Amino acid sequence: xxxxxxxxxxxxxxxxxxxxxxxxxxxxxxxxxxxxxxxxxxxxxxxxxxxxxxxxxxxxxxxxxxxxxxxxxxxxxxxxxxxxxxxxxxxxxxxxxxxxxxxxxxxxxxxxxxxxxxxxxxx
Numbered sequence: 001x002x003x004x005x006x007x008x009x010x011x012x013x014x015x016x017x018x019x020x021x022x023x024x025x026x027x028x029x030x031x032x033x034x035x036x037x038x039x040x041x042x043x044x045x046x047x048x049x050x051x052x053x054x055x056x057x058x059x060x061x062x063x064x065x066x067x068x069x070x071x072x073x074x075x076x077x078x079x080x081x082x083x084x085x086x087x088x089x090x091x092x093x094x095x096x097x098x099x100x101x102x103x104x105x106x107x108x109x110x111x112x113x114x115x116x117x118x119x120x121x122x123x
Contacts, residue, residue, distance in 0.1 A: 022055060024085065058084075
């Protein structure tokens with residue numbers, strides 16, 4: 001599923017699912033920090049730093065120093081980043097549709113519950 005999503009996102013927007021998740025988290029808050037992204041996605045900060053740097057080089061994210069604490073980077077989407085989020089909605093919608101077809105709406109709650117328990121076991 002992740003491979004299919006990555007292929008679709010890379011074809012359409014040149015980003016992976018992990019990078020798309022970073023974009024989504026940054027888009028959700030005006031004062032997002034790299035630490036906040038790491039916490040939201042369950043990643044270590046070094047992985048987030050690398051993804052943010054790639055997205056910054058692509059022109060999708062800007063980093064500025066926090067006005068309150070100069071040690072902290074505040075992340076924001078550029079116009080290109082917002083356009084990229086719009087572009088990648090199609091591949092995400094396709095993955096969701098395929099998942100719905102494979103599992104069905106009556107069973108999706110069971111699948112989500114089972115996956116949550118697996119995630120909790122390994123967290």
